[in-house]
Amino acid sequence: MEYLKIYNILDSTNKEAHRLLANGPIMNGLTLIAREQTDGRGQLGRIWIAQPDTHLAMTIIYQPANMTPDKLPTLGMKISLGIVRALQTIGPELQLRIKWPNDIYAGQKKLCGILIENALAGSRVQHSIIGIGINVNEDHFPSEITNAVSLHLLTGQKYNLDDMAIAIRKHVLELLDDESISWKSEYDQCVFGKGQSFAFISGEQSFEATVTGVSLEGHLQLEHSDGVSKSYASHEVKWVIVP
Numbered sequence: 001m002e003y004l005k006i007y008n009i010l011d012s013t014n015k016e017a018h019r020l021l022a023n024g025p026i027m028n029g030l031t032l033i034a035r036e037q038t039d040g041r042g043q044l045g046r047i048w049i050a051q052p053d054t055h056l057a058m059t060i061i062y063q064p065a066n067m068t069p070d071k072l073p074t075l076g077m078k079i080s081l082g083i084v085r086a087l088q089t090i091g092p093e094l095q096l097r098i099k100w101p102n103d104i105y106a107g108q109k110k111l112c113g114i115l116i117e118n119a120l121a122g123s124r125v126q127h128s129i130i131g132i133g134i135n136v137n138e139d140h141f142p143s144e145i146t147n148a149v150s151l152h153l154l155t156g157q158k159y160n161l162d163d164m165a166i167a168i169r170k171h172v173l174e175l176l177d178d179e180s181i182s183w184k185s186e187y188d189q190c191v192f193g194k195g196q197s198f199a200f201i202s203g204e205q206s207f208e209a210t211v212t213g214v215s216l217e218g219h220l221q222l223e224h225s226d227g228v229s230k231s232y233a234s235h236e237v238k239w240v241i242v243p
Helices: 013-022 069-090 151-155 161-176 184-189
Strands: 004-010 031-037 055-062 096-099 103-106 109-121 124-135 197-202 205-214 220-224 229-232
Touching: 004 013, 004 161, 013 031, 013 055, 013 109, 013 124, 031 161, 055 161, 069 096, 069 103, 069 109, 069 124, 069 161, 069 184, 124 161, 184 205
Parallel strands: 004 031
Antiparallel strands: 031 055, 055 124, 096 103, 103 109, 109 124, 197 205, 205 220, 220 229
C-alpha cells in the first residue's frame, strides 16, 4: 500500500513527516507507523510513553486543496471524531469520549492522544501533520501513570496495529473531506464531561464550571457557578481535575 510507510524504529512519526515534507512533494494522506517510537511528544511538549509493538504511533500527512486557517479548529474536531468512529467499528461496545481539545477517553481514563502541527502558506493551510498515539495492546502501565487505559485492558482482546491504523486513516480522511457540518451533532454526543462540573484554571484564576459543549470555533463552552456562560480557546484554559 503506497499510502502506508512502516518503520521498525523512529524518534517520532511527526518528526519523520517533517523530514519527508522537507525533501519534496509527497502524496496526500501518506500515513507513517512506527513499531517503536523513542521521542514521542504530546500536547505542550509532554513525553508520550509507549511500549514497543503494543502501542499505535502513527502520523497522517494531510495536504488540503483549499483550506483557510479559520477552518483549523474544525479540522481538529473532525480528526478526534474520525478516531472515535474507527475505534467503535473495532469495538462497538466501547464508550469513547473526546476530552477537549485533543484526547480520547474511555470512561475516566486516557486511551488516545493527538498532536496536530499545521503549516501555512500565505492565506492557506499548506499541510497538517496529524500525530496519533493510541494505547492498544498494553497489559499494564507504569505505576506513576494512573489515568491511562488500553484497548486490550478494556476488551481483553489483542489487535493488529496496522489494520487499526488503516481504519483510522480511512475515517479521519473521510471526515476531513466532508465540507458540511453534519458531523457536529455526533461530535457533540461524544464530548467528555458534558453536563459535569470540573475545576479549571484560566490565567491566574481557578474556578469550577460545568462543561456544556464545544463550539464550531473549537472553543470549550463552560457555565460558571454564577450561571454565566463563557467560551475558551485551548490556550486560555486548562483542566485541573479530571476524575
